[in-house]
Amino acid sequence: MKTKVDRRKEVEDRLAQVMDPELDESLIELGFIDEIRIDGRRVTVSFKLPTYWCSPNFAFLMASDIRDRIRELDWVDEVSVRLKDHLYADAINDGVSKNRSFAETFPEFSSGELNQLRKTFRDKAFLARQDRLIRYLLKRGMTKTAILNFTIQDLQELSGDYPALKNHIESYLSIRRECLGTGEAHDTAFVKKDGRRIALQEFADYLKETQRTRVSMEFNAIHCRGLFQTRYHKEEE
Amino acid sequence: MYRTESGEEIFVIDSHVHYWDGSPENQENIHGKQFIDCFYDYHRNLSPEDYVWPKDKFEKYDSQTMAHDLFVKGYVDMAIFQPTYLSEFYKNGFNTTEQNAELAKLYPDRFIVNGAFDPRDGERGLAYLEQLSETYGIKGVKLYTAEWKGSSKGYKLSDPMTYKYLEKCCELGIQNIHVHKGPTITPLNRDAFDVADVDEAASAFPELNFIVEHVGLPxxxxFCWIATQEPNVYGGLAVAMPFVHARPRYFATIISELLYWLDEDRILFASDYAIWEPKWLIEKFMAFELPEDIQEETGITLTLDIKKKILGENAARLYGIDIDSQKEKLKADAGLKGAS
Structure with a gap:
């Protein structure tokens, strides 16, 4: 059996993969994870959100992602997820612990599962991450033509040459894999979210769109972080 | 009225204010408490320290405080009441047209009273809309699509019953449809903040103006995309405004996005009073300039003329207010006595 410290580290690494779908940041980064308890093969994770009213569909996605990621650890037998201080905390905690789907948990108020919703927000995250990276490259003096000609392999090599870009490159390539599949080393790095190429003459307009998505997501992230801080830590400041 | 250093007068219409009662006495259930608590977090999170109110004042304030904060201290010439009934959470409603109209009576020429409708009220609601139009001559409505009603947790602008109400609005001359898209409380498998239904309704009713509150945030x-397609879609700045103080760089980014995708004629200033006070919002906005790198990159500038449009001229156009004659009326205004 692994040490307690090791097991805790493994749980945290798993939680770092659970994202707030609207903000494209991990629950750990956002500070939403309230407590991790490990009792032998049993793991309990509690989490909190910026408001009592945060959309229950996104809350459900986060709760079930926590369960699924932790369950992947071979030493874990039982996972319990506790959302706190939320309008639908009881329903979500109950549904997730019983392995019910979203539609089963809210039979009256949903007309389907969350797959499409998740896809919509992964697409937005794709655009936002792509925008962030392209803008860094442009700022470093790379031409639009060069950027559009980059292959996946070029980006990976660039990551070695520019350590400051490493995180942005990895983050973009990871969502590119997720949305478009693994791809070949010589595949074009920057493509539209449906995999089509971006033509040089439409690049400026395209960047206006990606920027719009990135700005919106980043704005939401500061807003939510601020509200979370105010809700739970105002008195401590 | 805001006066610039060079003495120029800027007419200010605050397009989104509330006169609410969120006090524990009026709360019907835990949701009522959680609702006002959430508003208070919005207030505390983004207000400058000197402008943070005590909780009990925030829950319920009186008419004199409101008139003072807007018209004496806050540079506002006119304000538009946007009701939020929330009758499932509050015994007497949170902020109803009737409550707002009481205040409007005390300060004539200062307030524009908007109504509200809920398509789930069916025929009875249509009659109520007619009554609001007759009694208060409303020119606008505030729609809160995420409001609970019985077992329903929300509706869409593109629902057939909503279209019936919008047809009634056309008939009654209620031209301004203010739409609030969140915070949502609907456990739908879709995105309840989704503004796509505004797009459909705006196409179907070109004679109406659709003001999307909080510029579609989150x-x-x-929202920006829809507004480029539909010339009758506007953005209200409530909730975006306070970032001018708390996160000016992000405020700059948002304003330049809005100016790029919409245009300077379709953005409306709003404080969302009492969540935030207009005084500091307007002072900071007037002093605000877009950072040079953002201007360079976007080609957008925020000139005094644009600020004037945002602060008052755009709302005046939507509500048929002639600024010059309104200024004259207000000069002779004795209605602020109790408030100063």
């Missing part, structure tokens, strides 16, 4: 990108 779906700014979708």
């Amino acid at each position: 779906r700014l990108e979708d």
Whole structure:
């Protein structure tokens, strides 16, 4: 059996993969994870959100992602997820612990599962991450033509040459894999979210769109972080 | 009225204010408490320290405080009441047209009273809309699509019953449809902040103006896209405004996005009073300039003329207010006595 410290580290690494779908940041980064308890093969994770009213569909996605990621650890037998201080905390905690789907948990108020919703927000995250990276490259003096000609392999090599870009490159390539599949080393790095190429003459307009998505997501992230801080830590400041 | 250093007068219309009662006495259930608590977090999170109110004042304030904060201290010439009934959470409602109209009576020429409707009220609601029009001569309505009603947790602008109400609005001359898209409380498998239904309704009713409150936040990108397609879609700045103080760089980014995708004629200043006070919002906004790198990159500038449009001229156009004659009326205004 692994040490307690090791097991805790493994749980945290798993939680770092659970994202707030609207903000494209991990629950750990956002500070939403309230407590991790490990009792032998049993793991309990509690989490909190910026408001009592945060959309229950996104809350459900986060709760079930926590369960699924932790369950992947071979030493874990039982996972319990506790959302706190939320309008639908009881329903979500109950549904997730019983392995019910979203539609089963809210039979009256949903007309389907969350797959499409998740896809919509992964697409937005794709655009936002792509925008962030392209803008860094442009700022470093790379031409639009060069950027559009980059292959996946070029980006990976660039990551070695520019350590400051490493995180942005990895983050973009990871969502590119997720949305478009693994791809070949010589595949074009920057493509539209449906995999089509971006033509040089439409690049400026395209960047206006990606920027719009990135700005919106980043704005939401500061807003939510601020509200979370105010809700739970105002008195401590 | 805001006066610039050079003495120029800027007419200010605050397009989104509330006169609410969120006090524990009026709360019907835990949701009523959680609702006002959430508003208070919005207030505390983004207000400058000197402008943070005590909780009990925030829950319920009196008419004199409101008139003072807006018209004496806050540079506001006129304010538009946007009701939020929330009758499932509050015994007497949170902020109803009737409550707002009481205040408007005390300060004539200062307030524009908007109504509200809920398509789930069916025929009875249509009659109520007619009554609001007759009694208060409303020119606008505030729609809160995420409001609970019985077992329903929300509706869409593109629902057939909503279209019936919008047809009634056309008939009654209620031209301004203010739409609030969140915070949502609907456990739908779809995105309840989604503004796509505004797009459909705006196409179907070109004679109406659709003012999307909070500029579609948290779906700014979708709102901007819709607004480029539909010339009768506007953005209200409530909730975006206070970032001018708390996170000016992000405020700059948002304003330049809005100016790029919409245009300077379709953005409306709003404080969302009493969540935030207009005084500091307007002072900071007037002093605000877009950072040079953002101007360079976007080609957008925020000139005094644009600020004037945002602060008052755009709302005046939507509500048929002639600024010059309104200024004259207000000069002779004795209605602020109790408030100063």
